[in-house]
Amino acid sequence: MRSQGARVRRSQVYTERIRHVVPLQVLAGWLIAAAMTSLFALTFAALGLTGADLTTDSIWATVALALGFWAGGLFTGLRVRGAPLLHGILIGLTSLAVWFALNILGVFVPGLLWEALSPGLTAILLLVQMATATAGAWIGHRVALRGGQELRG
Numbered sequence: 001m002r003s004q005g006a007r008v009r010r011s012q013v014y015t016e017r018i019r020h021v022v023p024l025q026v027l028a029g030w031l032i033a034a035a036m037t038s039l040f041a042l043t044f045a046a047l048g049l050t051g052a053d054l055t056t057d058s059i060w061a062t063v064a065l066a067l068g069f070w071a072g073g074l075f076t077g078l079r080v081r082g083a084p085l086l087h088g089i090l091i092g093l094t095s096l097a098v099w100f101a102l103n104i105l106g107v108f109v110p111g112l113l114w115e116a117l118s119p120g121l122t123a124i125l126l127l128v129q130m131a132t133a134t135a136g137a138w139i140g141h142r143v144a145l146r147g148g149q150e151l152r153g
Contacts, residue, residue: 077140
């Protein structure tokens, strides 16, 4: 017979399982991430932080991307019941799927190919997207489970 304490500890163990992933939440998180990235990029441009040179533009574009995907992950993490880390990773991988689909369409529609980024920079930006979306989803999930204790300090 198990003791009450053993059951409590076992029920507190959290596991990431693919069956807990909600594809609609992943898509919603990616759409929020894309919109927030655009909003941050426009805000930085309006504040005059971009436009000086390519290095400055790249830094602020990466900051906008990180903040946008963190917000998309947070949005998803607040809404899912399980697997926040998988949701965050899949939000980042959705960018890869969208990029692939746009390049496939670019074969049929001239001028739609996305060739501005090198493969190395693309991989780095994808990792930034996945890392920040995962961090946002994890924090959002913890806030949703604990009633916002993380935000109170």
